[in-house]
Amino acid sequence: MSRKVVGIAAGEAHTLALAGDGSVFTWGRGTFGRLGNGKEDEEHFPIRVDFPDASSEKQTSDPSISERDGGRSRPKFVGIAAGAYHSLALQEDGSLWSWGYNTLEGFQEMVLPGSLEEGSKPEKEHALLKVCSVAAGGMLSLAIDNVGGLWMWGNCPQLNKTEDGGFCFSSCPSPVPVWDFHGHTVVKVACGNEHVVALVTAGEKHTDGGDLLCYSWGNNNHGQLGLGDNTSRGRPEMINVFNKESVFEISCGAFHTAVLTRRKSGGGRDVDCKCWTFGLGDNGQLGHGTTLSSCLPEAVEGLPEDAVLISLDCGLFHTCVVSAAGDVWSWGMEKGLGLCPDASFTGDDAGDALLPIRMYQTEGPVQVACGAAHTVLVASDGYKLWAWGRGRSGVLGHGKTSDSFVPCLVLWPPLDEDFKEENMDPPKSGKVDATSEEIELLRSRLTIMERYASLLHVSIFRRQLDDRNLPRSLQGSGVFDIGKELEGLMESSDNEELARMEMFYSNMLASVKDKLLKRRVQEMVKETLKSLSAGSHSYGR
The missing domain is CATH 1.20.5 (Single alpha-helices involved in coiled-coils or other helix-helix interfaces)
Structure with missing residues (x-):
């Protein structure tokens, strides 16, 4: 599980990955300490975040402790999120960690909404809440608790109390509840630079197959709330366009929003998946074939009608979606790569993709994450990472700082990680110890060769090298005939x-x-x- 990626998040110029064993890894730009390694230096390869030992008062049987690391407990994490310059990690026991720009000191006495009168103090008999999921964007952070309540902190959009119905941003150094959804369950939430979108149940509880209502609030200068106008909202308002659609995924760019919907056939199979976008469209990030903005949701027509969409994410000025078949589409600034603000193209042709471009096809797609100017894809059922876009500060995670117009392999798993079985007995002799070191060296070399072969294969054949489907010339001999394989590929x-x-x-x-x-x-x-x-x-x- 230490080799498998189960979560991915991208900030302005840094990336976070969550491994199956509960470890958190970061790489890219380190300004403001957003990588969590105690420094502000760049990291060109994934490094594991070393969390302080906050479990000294807990029992060793605590399930939120994943393993012992040199006699010190290592916490296990189940969720991650990245804002522009900060990072969040959710521990299995509900503890929330944060680092980077304007860090959060901690949740204190989160209690059930409505259990306290305003101004009163919590009592011991009140049930404490547990954070179940986190989200971040820009300079805003959000969390959903175990009863479906939504909390936010940072640069929060709120009603201006001095003006009836007005709108303002409030700097909240500690989490505040969003009371508008009291009595309902918030299932998912996403935020851009200055706006928030949430999926909320119509009733009190969330049930499988039950339709979710889509709400939005915050800055609406570009129509990113999808409410048909450019008026900002200080409180959540429902996007009525989706009342007849089953919304299951949401994402926010800087000033635009993307939504995935689906309808089911009689047999229960997902059909008629659509991607809807609205907001700022200057760089083609809406995928509508123009650079016009839209204050109402419109379906992206450039995607195949039979595509079963499973994941999406928005960057600063680009959008990316993934299908169950492994197709990855992107659109927006700089051919959908988001290489802003100093794009390499000049003149009338800015190189922006106004319609979806199929960037890549892989097996076992899991999740996609877009930063300000880079994209990361979790593929091969979580065992491989691909990245493309701006490479400055090592944000692509392959050791270089150059931009990449095509997907390239991230150095995963990290070479300095110890993948030995847990609780292994210590070596009983110097000979055994030397043999173990030699095995580890061979494993490291094999990992490097595997990555080198994959990169070379993608560079030549534009597709991933998969040991389950080896090239024909390698199946019967130890010789790889590149010319013959390329000729066969072109013929087919x-x-x-x-x-x-x-x-x-x-x-x-x-x-x-x-x-x-x-x-x-x-x-x-x-x-x-x-x-x-x-x-x-x-x-x-």
Whole structure:
């Protein structure tokens, strides 16, 4: 389970991953301490967050403690979230940890909504609440408790008490409850820079198959609330367009929103999945084929009608969705990569994708996460991570800081991780100890070779290397005939696939030319500076 990723989150320029054993990993930009490693340095590969030992007063049988690490308890986590410059991690026992810009000191005496009169103090007999899920965006954080109550803190959209029905932002250093949903259950929540969207039950409890109501509030300058106007709201208001749709997934970009809906056939199978978007559309992030903004939800028409959509996320100015078949589509700024604000294209063609582009196809897709200018995909049932977009600060997690226009493998699992079985007996002799070290060295080398082979295979064939489906030339011998495999791939591809391959290789060649040209310009500048320097010295003499 330590090798399997069960959760992923992306901030402005950092990424969080949650492993199946409850460990949390981070990488990318470290400014404000958002990586949780006690420093502000960049990390170009995933590193495990070392949490303080907060379990010293707990019994060793506590299920929220995943293992013993050098005699010290290591907490087990079940949820993660990333804001622009901060991070959240939810421990199995309901404890919530935070780090980065403007950290939260902690939840204190969370009690059942309605159990206290305003201004009174909690009593011991009142049931304490437990955080069950967390979300973050911009400079806002949110949590859902075990009775379906919603809490928020940070830069919170609220009613302006000095003006009836007005709207303002309030800086809340500790969690405050959203009372509007009292008597209902909040199932999911998402937030952008200054707006919030929530899925709430029509009744008190959430039941399987029960339709969820979609609410929104906050800044609405670009129509990102989907309410048909540009008026901001200080309190949640229902988006009536989705009353006839079954909403099951939501996400917020900086100033736009995306929603997934589905309808079921008579046999109970999901059919007619749709992605709806609304809000700011300047960079094509709505996927409607234009750069116009929309204050009402509109379906994204560029996706296949038979696609069963399972996951989505919004970046600053781009949107990404994943289907059950493994297709990954993206649209928005810089060909759907979100490489803002200094895109490489100039003139009338800004390079933005106004309609969905199929970025990649993989087996076993799990989840997708979009940062400000990068995207991370959890694939192969959680055992592989792919990333693309802006690579600065090492946010792509493969050791480089260059941008990537195509998916590249994240260095996962981290090489410095110990994947030995728990409770292994210590070696009884120096010979056994030396053998164990040699085995670990061989494992590390094998991991590197596997990643190298996968990267090479994707670079040539534009598809993932899977040991369950080895190339034909490797099945009967130990020789990999690249030319023969590529020829067979081209013969079996249809026109659409050939066109995508041509675009893929054109982008690769263009990037190589750009790098060579950049290197040559740098060399010319250095030569010129040397020449000028030599000239000035001779003039001085």
